[in-house]
Amino acid sequence: MRPSGRAPGALRAISIETGFARHAEGSCLIKMGGTEVLCAASVEARVPPFLRNSGKGWVTAEYGMLPRATHTRGDREAARGKQSGRTQEIQRLIGRSLRAVIDTAALGEMTITLDCDVLNADGGTRCASITGAYVALSLALRHLVTMNVLKSVPLTGQVAAVSCGLVGGTAVLDLDYIEDSGACADANFVLTEGGGIVEIQGTAEKAPFSEAQFAELMALAKAGTAELFAAQRAALGQ
Numbered sequence: 001m002r003p004s005g006r007a008p009g010a011l012r013a014i015s016i017e018t019g020f021a022r023h024a025e026g027s028c029l030i031k032m033g034g035t036e037v038l039c040a041a042s043v044e045a046r047v048p049p050f051l052r053n054s055g056k057g058w059v060t061a062e063y064g065m066l067p068r069a070t071h072t073r074g075d076r077e078a079a080r081g082k083q084s085g086r087t088q089e090i091q092r093l094i095g096r097s098l099r100a101v102i103d104t105a106a107l108g109e110m111t112i113t114l115d116c117d118v119l120n121a122d123g124g125t126r127c128a129s130i131t132g133a134y135v136a137l138s139l140a141l142r143h144l145v146t147m148n149v150l151k152s153v154p155l156t157g158q159v160a161a162v163s164c165g166l167v168g169g170t171a172v173l174d175l176d177y178i179e180d181s182g183a184c185a186d187a188n189f190v191l192t193e194g195g196g197i198v199e200i201q202g203t204a205e206k207a208p209f210s211e212a213q214f215a216e217l218m219a220l221a222k223a224g225t226a227e228l229f230a231a232q233r234a235a236l237g238q
Contacts, residue, residue, distance in 0.1 A: 003179065004033070008172045011162070011224055016135055016235035025112075026139030028235060030132030033176055034122030039132035041140035044111045057107030059137065061094035063087055063129060065118040090126045091116070093199065097130045097159050097190045098137055100198045106154035112140055123177040127161035127188055131228050134159050135235050158193040160228035164217040166209055171216035173224045185209045189221035193229045 004012065012033030021027035026041035047058050064087065067073045077083050094116060114136060116129035137155075144150040165175045165186035172179065180186055187202035202214070 002167070002172060004176060006174075008170055009220055009223060011174045011227055012176065014228070014231050016132065016231055018135065018139060018235055024136070024140070025143045026136040026141070028132050028135045028139070029119075030128050030135070032124060032128045032131075032174065034120055035124055035128050035176075036118070036120040037125060037128045037132050038115075038117045038119060039129065039136040040115045040117075041133075041136040042113045042115070043140055043144065044113070045109075047109045047111050051109065053109075055109060056104040057102075057109055058104065058111045059095060059098045059102055059107075059114070060111065061091045061098065061114040061116060061129075061133060063091040063094060063116045063118075063126075065121060065125070069118045069121040090129070093126060093190070093201075094129050094133055097161065097198050098133060100190075100196075101134070101155055101157045101159045101192060102137070103154040103156055106150075106152075108150070110149075112137060121177070123175050123180045124163045127163050127174075127190075130159065130161040130190060131232065135232050138232075138236055157196070158229050158232060159190065159198060160193075160225045160232065161188060161190040162221055162224040162228060163188050164220045164224070166213060166217070171213065171220055173220040185213070185217075187214075187217055187221075189218070189225065191221060191225045193225075195222075 015031045017029045020029040021040040024040035025043045114133040118125045141153045163175045165183035167179050184206050185204045190198040
């Protein structure tokens, strides 16, 4: 039995509340069990220097955790004067994931930044950030269409992410902190609704895991992201 009482293939309870950040072009508060992330999309009429005069836009992300998002207080990275390697790695992952499902040429020369701020952490914060950031990005693009800045929403698909792992020899979906901290192996799957793989991050914590076990994790991830895609569409009124 999992600590949460869930079946091996069950997601935590998920909710996506749109419009949470009233001043952002698109935003949502995503909750996956005890993990809560505020995702806000901001639009700017400029692009990084390497894209100037290219006709293409850019989508990027920033990620952070509130000091008491975890069991003990963490220092604000701004106070330390630099971001941790973990923070940089996660925000680059979020940006890559969103760029995988947008036509940057159709976006035109503007930048959309997704700010993902973890309010409460109970495992899977990067996965929740990606899943929520897609909703915030979609809302921002709809806003641009409403404002006649874009003719249509330049998304090419949906993207979502979920964690899977081996806990006590059993493949399980959507690990919370207790499971993640004691897992024999854990992996984050970033997938598109069309069956595409954007990124897989997998690590054996104790002993190597087999190809058959990886296949179990992949099957769970596909089923889990299918539910997340449905939750995204429901939040967007689709």
